Every structure is written in C-alpha cells, then in structure tokens.
Amino acid sequence: MQIIVAKNIGFCFGVENAVKTAKTLLEKGFKVFTDDDIVHNKLVMNELKNLGLLINQPGEIFLVRAHGLPKEKIQLMSEKYKIKDLTCRIVYNLFKKAENLEKEGYKIIVFGKPDHPEMVALKSYAKNSIISLEPVSVNTKKIAILSQTTMSEEEFKNFVEKTSERSVYEELLVEETICNITILREKETMEIAKKVDILYVVGGKHSSNTKKLARIASKFTKVFHIETENEIDDIPSNVEKIGVVSGTSTPYDLVNKVVNRIKELGGIQ
Numbered sequence: 001m002q003i004i005v006a007k008n009i010g011f012c013f014g015v016e017n018a019v020k021t022a023k024t025l026l027e028k029g030f031k032v033f034t035d036d037d038i039v040h041n042k043l044v045m046n047e048l049k050n051l052g053l054l055i056n057q058p059g060e061i062f063l064v065r066a067h068g069l070p071k072e073k074i075q076l077m078s079e080k081y082k083i084k085d086l087t088c089r090i091v092y093n094l095f096k097k098a099e100n101l102e103k104e105g106y107k108i109i110v111f112g113k114p115d116h117p118e119m120v121a122l123k124s125y126a127k128n129s130i131i132s133l134e135p136v137s138v139n140t141k142k143i144a145i146l147s148q149t150t151m152s153e154e155e156f157k158n159f160v161e162k163t164s165e166r167s168v169y170e171e172l173l174v175e176e177t178i179c180n181i182t183i184l185r186e187k188e189t190m191e192i193a194k195k196v197d198i199l200y201v202v203g204g205k206h207s208s209n210t211k212k213l214a215r216i217a218s219k220f221t222k223v224f225h226i227e228t229e230n231e232i233d234d235i236p237s238n239v240e241k242i243g244v245v246s247g248t249s250t251p252y253d254l255v256n257k258v259v260n261r262i263k264e265l266g267g268i269q
C-alpha cells in the first residue's frame, strides 16, 4: 500500500502566527482570553486552553482570531482590555478592499458563508454587502464581486458567472480574494485524489477550508475526513494507494501521526 502525502501541509502563516502569539503570551503568564476558537481545530484549541487560554471569561489581553472580528466589537473590547489582533493580513486586505469599494459606490457581493466569522466581520467593513453561497441577482450601476478567503476557486468562478448573468449593471469588477495557500492545497488535493483509492483529509470537522478539501476530493475518490489518527481502525481491503492531505489549521505533527498510523497498518511512504 503506497502512501502519497501532500507537500503543502501544516499551518498556514496566518494560523501559525495566531497560535504562536497566543502560546508566547500564555507562557509569559498573561491572562489571555478570546470569545471563540482562534483556529478551527479542536486539538490546537485544547492545547491552548491547557496553557490557560480563557474562552468568554475576562482576562487582561483579548485575542482577535485569525479570521477577524467586527470592528465595533474590537473597539468595544479595547475600551476595557489590551487587544492582540491576530487577524491574518490576507483576511484584513479583503475587509479593507470591501470597505473601499463600497465607499466608491460599488454594490459589494461576497461569495461566502454568511455566518462564518470572517463574513460576520466583513459585514462591519461593508455594511450593505450581500454575502451568499448561492448566486444572486441585483440591479445597480456598479457591482464588485469578492470571495471569502477560504472558498474554492472553481466554485467562485461559477458564482461570478451566474451572478453576472442574472444581474443588471453597467460595470462589473471581480476581485479574486481567495487565499493563495488554500488555492494551492485545493489543487494538490485534486491531483492526489485522482491518483488514490482512498484519501484522508485531516483537519477540524468545522473548519471551512478542510471541509472544502473533502468536498472537492470526493468528486474523484473515497474520502475520510478525520480529526486525529485514532479515527483510523483499519484500511479497507483492495486499497493500493492512500492519500493524505490537510487543512490550513491542521498542525504538521498531526499529519505525521496520521501517516505513521497508516504505516502501522501496512502503508509504505
């Protein structure tokens, strides 16, 4: 049984920065708190909680997660606490782009999940934006279509095509604001999925980019979305090639543990 492991594994730089900064502050003894998961990975969050990270309990330093928070909320928290803003610069660029284009008179349409934290935060920068997973129809002079940073490139193109067909406008601006790191992982996942009999997608079950990888791969092969190596009891019979890919909030060590588990069950890398 051959194991094919993706080259693009481990945290992306946005998550790496958030986790590293949180750990450093906790290890220095600060009372650090946040209002939700700073990254969408249960194991990483448990590690941070064990180091003393407080969730929804006041401390000294409030952490803003990698995929951002509404700016009013950050302002409110800054009146009482010190703020460590861990918003990834790619996400922040998206917020500012949406804000500026709205000021320039564009109707902002974002391909994204309305209740995803990044989209909830974006709404505070572009208050009249439409956020949707389904193509929409608008009748206005200028439209700008953007994307949540973790969406699929192919699905974004389809969204743009359908939205532009259904809408009436004079000017259309398309800004592909998908994070390049997630695009790379998406492409590599597709390539590996086409070669293997089964594919393990490693990452949080509620991580948007990991779920997307699982969805893309399932068009080509049998997919198992797992959070830890303990979820692999055995390898289905007749499997010759096994793939392993991971989301951007999955630590490198965890992917290695999954690979080692497959090796224990007869896999060769």
Ligand code: SF4
Residues within 6 Å of the ligand: 012, 013, 014, 015, 066, 067, 088, 089, 090, 091, 149, 150, 179, 180, 181, 182, 248
């Ligand atoms: S996936 Fe991209 S946008 Fe999201 S935190 Fe990582 S580097 Fe930033």
